[in-house]
Amino acid sequence: MQIKGRIIARGKARGKALVCRDAISFLGGIDPKTGTVIEKGHALEGKNVAGTVLVFPTGKGSTVGSYVMLQLKKNGKAPAAIINATAEPIIAVGAIISGIPMLDKPEKDIFSAIKDGANVEVDAEKGIIIL
Amino acid sequence: MQLSKLEQKMYDGEMGEGARLSMEILAALGKIYDANRMIPVSSAQIAGVSYKTIGDAGLEYLMHMAKSGAKVRIPSLLNPAGMDMAQWREMKIPEKFAKKQIEVLDAYAAMGITMSCTCTPYLVGLRPKVGEHIAWAESSAIAFANSVLGARTNREGGPSALAAAVCGVTPEYGFHMDENRICDFLVEAEAELKTTADFGAMGYHLGSIVKNGNPAFTGIRNASEDRLKALGAAMAASGSVALFNVQGATPEYTVSEGAQKISFTEKDLKETKAKMNSGENPDLITIGCPHASIGEIKEVADIVEGKKVGCDLWVCTARQTKAVADKKGYTAIIEKAGGRVVADTCMVVCPLEEMGYKVTGCNSGKAAKYLSSLCKQKVMFGNPGDIICK
Numbered sequence: 081m082q083i084k085g086r087i088i089a090r091g092k093a094r095g096k097a098l099v100c101r102d103a104i105s106f107l108g109g110i111d112p113k114t115g116t117v118i119e120k121g122h123a124l125e126g127k128n129v130a131g132t133v134l135v136f137p138t139g140k141g142s143t144v145g146s147y148v149m150l151q152l153k154k155n156g157k158a159p160a161a162i163i164n165a166t167a168e169p170i171i172a173v174g175a176i177i178s179g180i181p182m183l184d185k186p187e188k189d190i191f192s193a194i195k196d197g198a199n200v201e202v203d204a205e206k207g208i209i210i211l
Numbered sequence: 212m213q214l215s216k217l218e219q220k221m222y223d224g225e226m227g228e229g230a231r232l233s234m235e236i237l238a239a240l241g242k243i244y245d246a247n248r249m250i251p252v253s254s255a256q257i258a259g260v261s262y263k264t265i266g267d268a269g270l271e272y273l274m275h276m277a278k279s280g281a282k283v284r285i286p287s288l289l290n291p292a293g294m295d296m297a298q299w300r301e302m303k304i305p306e307k308f309a310k311k312q313i314e315v316l317d318a319y320a321a322m323g324i325t326m327s328c329t330c331t332p333y334l335v336g337l338r339p340k341v342g343e344h345i346a347w348a349e350s351s352a353i354a355f356a357n358s359v360l361g362a363r364t365n366r367e368g369g370p371s372a373l374a375a376a377v378c379g380v381t382p383e384y385g386f387h388m389d390e391n392r393i394c395d396f397l398v399e400a401e402a403e404l405k406t407t408a409d410f411g412a413m414g415y416h417l418g419s420i421v422k423n424g425n426p427a428f429t430g431i432r433n434a435s436e437d438r439l440k441a442l443g444a445a446m447a448a449s450g451s452v453a454l455f456n457v458q459g460a461t462p463e464y465t466v467s468e469g470a471q472k473i474s475f476t477e478k479d480l481k482e483t484k485a486k487m488n489s490g491e492n493p494d495l496i497t498i499g500c501p502h503a504s505i506g507e508i509k510e511v512a513d514i515v516e517g518k519k520v521g522c523d524l525w526v527c528t529a530r531q532t533k534a535v536a537d538k539k540g541y542t543a544i545i546e547k548a549g550g551r552v553v554a555d556t557c558m559v560v561c562p563l564e565e566m567g568y569k570v571t572g573c574n575s576g577k578a579a580k581y582l583s584s585l586c587k588q589k590v591m592f593g594n595p596g597d598i599i600c601k
Contacts, residue, residue: 088239112268143368147268150275172239173370177232177272 083209084187088167091181094201095160097194098132100124105141106148106174115157133200134159135190139171149174161202163190163209183207212241212382213248221378229281229322233374240371241382250344250383254286255376256332257324258348259369261293261560262311269369270311273318276373283323283376288337290349291502291527292316292328293561295553302553308562324376328555329529331440331502333360336531341462344387346375350451351501351577354443357454359436361462363387366453386454392463394427394456396420397470401430402480407507408594410438411576413475414445416483418452420473427456427466434460437504444501445576487579490589493572496520497558497582498595499527500575505535508552512541514599515548523568524550524599527557559585572598 100123104110109119115130129152139145149171152158162175167184175182181204186193194200194211201210214234220226221234237249259265259273293312294304304312320326329335330349333356339345341361347353348367356362365385367375375381385391398417404410417426426446434457446452456464498511503526511526526545528536533554536542542552558571559581571582572591582588591598 086242088242089235107268143370144265144268146368146370147265147272150272151268154271167239167243169240169243169368169371172243173236173368176235176239177275177370 081211083190083193083211085163085183085207085209086185087204087207088172088184089175089180089182090204091179092201092203092205093133093160093181094199095131095133097135097196097198097200098124098127098129099135099191099194099196101137101191103138103140104136105139106145107142109141110148110152112148112151113155113157115152129159130157132159133161133163133202135163135194137165139168141170143170145170146174146177149180150178153178153180161204163202165190183209212238212246214238215249218249218378218380228279229276230377232276232279233281233377236370236374237378237380237382241384244382244384246382246384248383249380250387251379252285252344252346252375252381253339254337254345255283255372256288256290256347256349256352257319257369257372257376258290260290260315260319260328262308262315263293263560263562265315265369270315270318272370273315277318277321281322281373281377284379285376286337287324287376288327288329288332289319289324290328291330291557291560292555294556296555298553301551302561303566305562305565308565327530329502330557331529334502334504334532335529344381346372346381348372350447351440351444353453354447354455355440357386358443358456358461359439366451392425392454392465394425394466395470396424396426397466397472398426398428399430399472399474400428401474402477404431404433406594407438407441408574408592409480411441411445411574412480412483412487414442415449415487415576415579416479417473417475418446418448418450421446421450421452423451423453425454426452427458427464427470429458431457431460437507440501441575445580448577448580484592487576487590487592489583490570490591493522493570493591493598495523495525495568496572496599497525497527497578498574499525500557500559500573500578502532502557503528505532508532508536508541511595511599512544514596515550516544518548520549520599524548525553525558526550527553530554558582563588574598
């Protein structure tokens with residue numbers, strides 16, 4: 081199955097889907113050394129984002145979050161790709177400077193279409209999600 | 212989103228990796244905010260300079276951008292750094308912090324950015340005209356540029372301002388467009404505003420009410436540039452105000468028909484000042500948030516001339532303004548009284564809490580807000596004449 085989306089950060093990557101319905105703050109929410117979600121009470125608390133296709137509604141929190149995404153990338157713990165329902169500047173800027181392919185505004189409801197753990201390819205050159 | 216030929220070249224990486232990253236950021240922001248095109252900007256003011264606020268993550272990003280060959284195409288200045296680059300040792304800034312701060316500035320310098328670290332670029336020669344499009348990032352400078360100068364800027368972040376500096380353009384949305392520059396609050400200033408501190412207190416109170424709205428003011432009779440600078444800075448700190456109008460004092464004054472009416476009374480002024488005061492007997496007094504104008508430095512010099520200040524005193528300003536104060540003799544007067552004229556930095560972004568200070572005095576609504584939150588200080592708020600030499 082293919083789902084069209086809007087290109088935010090170009091590139092192509094694949095990985096296992098990590099899906100949640102909570103917004104994510106990379107600053108304070110994810111440990112830049114390990115990639116583990118550390119925000120208390122977050123739907124993904126204790127899970128690791130490294131190498132995943134991270135599917136979540138949108139970003140939240142401090143703008144320093146963009147830089148934390150770059151730290152994750154340099155530590156080899158960044159998500160392989162990101163799919164947002166609606167992109168906002170913190171995640172968008174973080175994805176671009178870190179070279180993480182990112183799409184938003186998918187044509188279908190990603191939260192029901194993409195199952196946690198499924199193999200997903202994000203083609204952010206063409207603007208498609210391949211399941 | 213339509214890109215011009217040159218913009219497309221940047222996007223496609225034909226003008227280097229730094230320009231590619233920057234144009235990709237601007238294009239993404241354009242999509243997020245539904246812009247149709249890019250517009251040229253005449254200057255940039257870039258935030259994310261103090262090592263205290265950006266940390267190792269931010270430093271890594273700047274080194275990454277510098278290494279990618281990013282170079283600015285338009286006049287670009289910086290926000291204040293975490294220390295005075297010339298007298299950080301005298302300020303007792305920790306050595307480790309200083310080393311990191313120098314690395315931050317080296318990365319910016321490599322990208323061709325002017326090493327002027329100030330929240331008042333408009334006081335040191337970067338003074339856009341009415342209607343001029345710019346990309347500025349420091350909240351009080353944004354409020355001043357949009358409101359007092361009538362220039363047009365969105366509330367840029369560090370990376371978006373740097374991207375605009377590298378590409379010379381910004382996506383057209385928000386405060387660049389007429390329809391978003393109409394005031395949706397109408398404030399009747401009933402209280403008698405006698406000092407710059409009073410304007411700061413009014414801004415402190417109103418920012419938390421109007422949040423990211425655009426307030427228009429009536430009833431202000433004695434507005435000066437210094438006072439409007441204090442008003443905007445406080446509203447941008449307690450709220451996120453980026454544009455305000457003052458009847459008779461700002462180049463624009465457009466109020467929507469359904470604007471929400473608010474009055475700021477003598478009682479509001481008194482209560483706000485009481486709320487802003489959380490300490491006494493300060494071990495440091497700070498003037499210059501936003502960075503002091505030459506007039507404000509003279510005011511302090513006049514107060515302390517021939518006296519000894521009982522605690523540390525910093526007058527924070529831009530390096531160019533300090534040079535004028537040096538020449539006019541104000542710096543010498545302040546130093547003789549035991550104070551210091553500090554350039555490149557301010558009380559909010561330097562590591563005050565690591566330097567042993569507990570109670571800090573100020574005359575700024577913005578400083579009062581951030582000294583208590585970011586710097587863990589108890590605050591004494593008032594006019595320079597009342598808090599210095601008391």
